[in-house]
Amino acid sequence: MLIKDAMIRDVSAIFEDEKIETFIRISALHLRHVLPVVDEKMRIIGIISEDDVINETIPSYFGLLQSASFIPDTNQMKRKLSEIKDEPIGKFINRNVITIEEEDTILHAADLLLRHKFMNLFVVDKDSRLTGIINRSRILLGVLQEVLEEKAAEEK
């Protein structure tokens, strides 16, 4: 099965010069953990995730601690977010974006997802223009469909 048979044809995206606030709002309303960042020709130039923003709002030494639960100061996150909410997302995006094309197989997508621990991959055309998204459940659903179809054909 190919990506084009399993992908979701949605090209919701965000632009480099938009604010962190806009990213938070779009990802919450659209139920997306990651959004593709595109240029004015819909070419993907990076991705930005909820993790990227959360990482910016908690103190860097948290990673060194076993647990942050004993630190009572939740205001720190608020303070940091109020500092960065109007900044352009361009500062926080990951530009080493791994994409996939519609003619690739879903096996290839599954491999990339596992290897890089991604939840989803963005699908692009030959000119790097965004054409959709593929996630783990769509891959599993695609494979399951093939299994069931083959089984039905055998029984005939």
Place this chain on the structure above:
Amino acid sequence: MEVLTVTLNPALDREIIIPYFEPNRLHRIFEREKMNLSPGGKGINVSVILSEWGIDSVSTGFLGGNIGRMIEYEIHRRYRDITTSFVHINDESRENIAVLDECNHTITEINEAGPTVAEHDVTHFIKVFRSLVDYPKTVLISGSLPYGIPIEMYSTLTRIAHEKNTEVYLEARGALLTYSVNTHCADIVRPDLRSDTRIFGKELETMEDYIEAGEKIIEKGAQMVVSSFEIVNDIVFTKDGIWLLSLCDPHVDPSHLLGSGDTYMAAMMYFARKNGPDLLERAKFGMAAALAKTKYLFKKSPTIEEIEEALPKIQIKKIKG
């Protein structure tokens, strides 16, 4: 991607068939097929029709809340040829309910007003539109504006599309149509006259009124204006003249005209893509499609064969130029 369609106020259309429908009574529906849920709104409708004729499109606009997510989900589930790029907003998208009673021959419709769009969502949408319009050859802008959208929205979108040399089809009504035509006119304009026959602040009554309004839209820069006239006729305006398109057999059941405007627009886009830029032939094909559509009561599009069969039933008379 060939076509971009804009629906600023989409709807979830819920059609329910209830025999002997009446108020103050409990109606139970036992069969699943008596209820039909479909994504709606004029731009989305055109994307759906194009998809049935094998033409890809991208659909954009505003969706909100769970109704909005259902609209998007239904588009993805049903149509492989439609790519979505909607801006998701805080307010809930609208739901339109139609109760169809085939025994009493009634249609009862309940249409919601729809959401209010916040200013920051409008700003984001313009950015989205600008990047989407780079690719397709044609843009269709159709339908009403939800609350919160400034009246200049359609002329702004048309101007952006024209900067990229993209052809713009517009269907709108009343004050919105007048404003859009006056400010930055689209290429192919179809006034939506179903519930408001006023253009340029004047009620259209006689054929002379229609001709005056159509000529004015051409003056404002449209390549072609297609205006319905007395249900079974269309008046087509271009820079080269004015034509009356009429049906050889003018018996059409008006209750079957639901959605025929969207079919008309979709068919003109289909024709232009397959057969080139001839304007009058394009309008004729659109009218044939709208005529072929009247065979179906509900939201269903005719096949290309059915449209071609309907073509000889249309006669053309030049009235000016």
